[in-house]
Amino acid sequence: MHVETRRPAIYNLNFFLLCTSYFLFFTSFNMIIPELPAYLTSLGGEDHKGLIISLFTLSAGLSRPFSGKLADRVGRIPVMVIGVVVCVGVSLLYPILTTVGGFLFLRFLHGFSTGFTPTGSSAYLADIIPFQKRGEAMGIQSLFGSLGMAAGPALGGYIGGIWGVEPLFYLSAAISFLSIAILSHLKETLQTREKPRWSHLKLSKSEIIETRVWAPSLILVFSVFSFGVVLTVIPDYSDHLGLENRGLFFAVFTISSLAIRVLAGRASDRFGRIPVLKAATLTMVVAMWVVAEAKSTSMLLVGAVLYGCSIGMNNPTITAWTVDLSLERFRGKALATMYIALEAGIGLGALVSGWIFANQAENFSAVFTASAATAGVAFLLLWFIPKTKDPHTPKKSQDVLG
Template identity: 50%
Template structure:
């Protein structure tokens, strides 16, 4: 809900030159917290980790209206990243516990569908509420939605982790081998390369929309959602049937095409067409990546494997946010080069899947 409104809110505080930090600081904290959420998910349980992530959303949403300086805003944005660092890790591990192997990607696709609806319809709802009643009301509504998540978690979700431990502060001590799961390097590389573009979109689409004369800065995400919903109903099943890597080759190529379409956009219609292609590509990509990560990871450390994948995701989003803000620098003439650069980065994901990853697999099989 906040994404399209935060750049203008930060500008009002005097921080127009720090727009890239809105996504960058958030994803930095999310990435830093992943090893902790992965370890805690595998020790104290999936549900407590999810509850903590949702509670962070509640508290931070209520604090935004109280900040009055650029530093305070950026500090709050940094700590808000705990929410994404914890909630998706617990959720994905929970789903992996309850779903059979042969329907894993299908299930991840359905969870991703719900996530996409929230991530993508949220900006439109947030923009509408902010225009109607002001940005403070939008922040309060965001807190309410997060609180409803906590209510559902506490009231109706049974813990799936066997042999749980009680929380103790010694669990927060992370060993080197607990930072990430080496077995899922392949999914991590592809996740990083494909999510750089997502960080870019979150950062500059509000400005790009305004540049093209689109009043509702969240409209791009509405079209993105519609496309993603349509493809996710089939995407998981296709990955379970045809394999993770073939689907990821297709989705990576589609992501690159969508970036080229945005670079060439001179009208709202072309921009929204790019949103449709991007939504379809990400709808194919996300469940396949998640299922591939679980396939390759240690069954006893699902949380760690998924946290590793999410570290790569946050790194991609964060670098995309910083890079796009640096290149764009509030000058519309740099929109095209920003999108073209993202297309090139995404193309390398396809190159990795076609030529580099198979070679590494063959090398591993010879030892």
Template identity: 50%
Template structure:
């Protein structure tokens, strides 16, 4: 199962995720210095908006032109945007770049998931997605800590340019990767015209609903946790991301085949329940002990959830429309993160830091419990 193509894909994913993730902890303060404090919630929301809007297109292109070209396009966008951040120093310019940057995650992960599903046996998809997720999680774990270190030790510009360099490396790895789609077509602009049945894959509805409810919490965490870190006296605002991702890595290493053996839904019931506990813990966090406990629980939940829900989507999809099914799943991810980020930003501006965080984390815990209820009662 673990071919050279698979390992190259894993390394490329590590570099790609580290690229866009390393700047996340520093962007709220950067936007505030530009004079856009009231738009902090849009940092994640705009990024996820274009990511979500591009999903149906990336799904169709993945199923027609091929997996590799779509992966390469996503890395190119990430490379260009990372390079341009130091030069767009107005609020409008920054927010526009965040909008464009979202095309990167709206394309590459869709094609990557379809590629992995193509090259591994169906009964080992959970394990394969877990291994791919291991590299993804390492990128998302190390990225924020590296970004904050670069910003503190050198400059914000150094962080942006390092982000761009990581994206460039992720492109170079893909150059010689063999295509897995059998009947490829040359790209033409007519492929960007979508019919109604090409926007959304109905077979992916159960994963869509669950991931939409779960990912609200990620939008909240991305928007709020940097402020919570500062209020607790933690200087490196990226450490929460590192701790939760390291916990995610540990879970993936130990339980990578759990959904292959015990089923997708039973594992999702456990992971979503742990997510609810993590967000409830953040509600009442007034000490570093609770803060790090919540980080570990949050990482454990996503360490089980991410590979399982991706494998579940692949199970439910048809081979000919696998890209569309993956795109549908990722639409839920982007929509949930975007809604969570906007809601958290609004709550912080409306009620202040302390009350805004309390309500944001509480809403996240409630939606996670709603996802548990859906998994239990959903139509079979």
């Protein structure tokens, strides 16, 4: 009993190496995001801002079934490495392909990085953490990812403002390379591994989607729609309201999510995934409404704090819920299915927000009101999810699981 609750046995060197690599990976590709709308405009592609995120998420979503299959067959670490290598290569190519078409092609290619690394990382974490600590561990891992999401845009906005976007691309590549160096020190956790072969890139229908995790995936589509909106529109909204650093909103909402992530993970371990997600989606509704009504930078940043709280509760809980419902031998496929839903929600948010915004300042409120409504749909759907779909519900509800 005491052995299971002693942290040194759970949070070991492998765990923290994984988290550090995760931090560097998220820092590397998030640091360029605040400067990309202005950079695309400088190339003559101001009408294609919605594609900056949607192309990225499209390729990430398309690659998920492959990363899930490879994670279950070849290993967790090779899948993580593939994603980071893509990050390094694409970051080095941004300063070379300086046409609108070349830039959009690289955004599509860049998405393969997040199609692979998070899938392998989450599967690796699920392998080394016991069931009763899963939510807490996912919270800690996502905290490191959030630190990267906070440090990246803030650092990127600073560097972009002083030295321009080209040094930013090179720094992004360097940070990705550090992530690979750390991964090389991890010990593989997949017990039965196959040698990579071309047949691993052939997918049957049953290898694309894991139907056991339909519930968290459905909620995720509606709850991350707002993230696609934020990534696409917030840089211009920040300019509109007079924020000099386009990355400040990203830094504030990410930092505000840090403290609540571990607490939310522990709460979901104790009280269930669904109750925590109800709180997360309701907070997201309020956050998007506050952002929609913002008339000053201070009100915008209040919305950022609330949004960070909702993200901090949502992300680790959804991931832990997905692992709960999956079979161990199909864990990679289950996580890939969840990430497909993630990319679908973000991509839709980016496309719809780009269409509604249409580079017209009077449309800002409508964009974020739509985000609030979409988060509201996620909140309502959670009331119809059967309790049997939440293995961490209190014991009275667990009785029906047998």
